[in-house]
Amino acid sequence: MKHLPAQFVTQSFILSSVFIGLIYLYASQLGLTSSVSSSFEVVSKIAIPVIVSAFIFAIWLLTKSPWLVYGLFFSISFTSLFGFTETLTGSHATSTNLIFYGLAFYTAYFAYHIQRNNLTGNNILIGANPLLLVTGPISTFFKSHAHKQFRKRLAYYLPFIVIGIFLFKVIATPLTEFFSMIELTDLASALTFAVIFELFVYANFAGLSLMIYGLFGIAGVKIPLNFRQPFSARNLIDFWKGWHVSLSIVLKAVFYEPVKRKLNFSRFSTQLAILVVFLASAFWHGVTFNFLIWGLLHGLLFVLTLYLLKRKKVLFMVPVLLVMGVVIGRMVFADSDTARLIEKLMFSWDANTEVLTHMLSVPKAALIALFLGLMLMFVEFAFLRNRHVAKRNYKFLRVPFSQMVMIGLFVLLVSTSVGLDYAVYGQR
Secondary structure: OOOOOHHHHHHHHHHHHHHHHHHHHHHHHOOOOOOOOOHHHHHHHHHHHHHHHHHHHHHHHHHOOOHHHHHHHOHHHHHHHOOOOOOOOOOOOOOOOHHHOOHHHHHHHHHHHHHOOOOOHHHHHHHOOHHHHHHOOOOOOOEEOOOOOHHHHHHHHHHHHHHHHHHHHHHHHHHHHHHHHHHOOOHHHHHHHHHHHHHHHHHHHHHHHHHHHHHHHHOOEEOOOOOOOHHHOOOHHHHHHHOOHHHHHHHHHHHHHHHHHHOOOOOOHHHHHHHHHHHHHHHHHOOOHHHHHHHHHHHHHHHHHHHHHHHOOOOOHHHHHHHHHHHHHHHHHHOOOHHHHHHHHOOOOOOOOHHHHHHHHOOHHHHHHHHHHHHHHHHHHHOOOOOOOOOOOOHHHHOHHHHHHHHHHHHHHHHHOOOOOOOOOOOO
């Protein structure tokens, strides 16, 4: 029998002891070592962190990428675990700790450039730009446009700023008036809130990203277009090509490519790499039960969509999987309360009027914002063949008529001042 090296055994024992000790201290801090703790609390506060730690360690063992890459990428997970930062559900209006403000984007930026072996002093300064730390995009590339005339840059990029302000202020901000609906657990209410919250996250996150994109462009610097009309998608794969594009680029470089390369001997290397990507994305957002479920759900639906498209089988299910991923996925993503989420996932039908009561109790500006958001979603999806929509770069909103309409609506509705203004993904 082959004996393990004594040094390896000693290191393993020490690391295991330290890990168990940290978990116990963490549990004691949360009051979870007493017998009165509920099973939901134990799962949420103990089991999930253990799963996340095991996941990170397994990926490192598999890929042999530098520890620094995964340490940086998941550092935000552990600040969230110990309460220094919030989970990224999107419903928090203030940062838990200003010291860590922007940490999620900055560490992901470092992890990407270290993995690509192109981290320079110039890159470090660029990535620390306060505008990028507020809401991204993660700076996967920069290109100078300073050689182009300022007038041309202004004409091209200013419409993106108008779109961003419209999405953020006219649509996203009033939609925060619906946030109390997260408490409702019946099927109709949970799904209705999921749709509204999806619109809110999109309008808020895309709005801020488009503003940053426009400002950098006018200044002569081209950065990634972080959103590309995600609701123009015809399947879940297309959806992710248009949603938080810069994070997708990072996940591909840091997780998908190394894992697929190491598992190249397996016929399921692509599928396993995709699952790893979505779990990594999930734990980057937060170390809670809802993100574990969200990562597994989207990973499995993505793999199933890939299979159906490749085999050209039961293609009518492809859009069904898209709706499931977007709506059910957002319902899971938004709620970090484990007990309440479990109740929602029971999909119980309760024929009450709570959802209608909530819908009618919000200010009129919130209902207008909901209508405008649904119209935007409809146009992105229904008119994909239109030349102004097909390229998925918001050209249909950059034409003069659309710009005038958005400016007019902004002037009419901004005085209502309902809802909360904050960067949905800029809180840590």
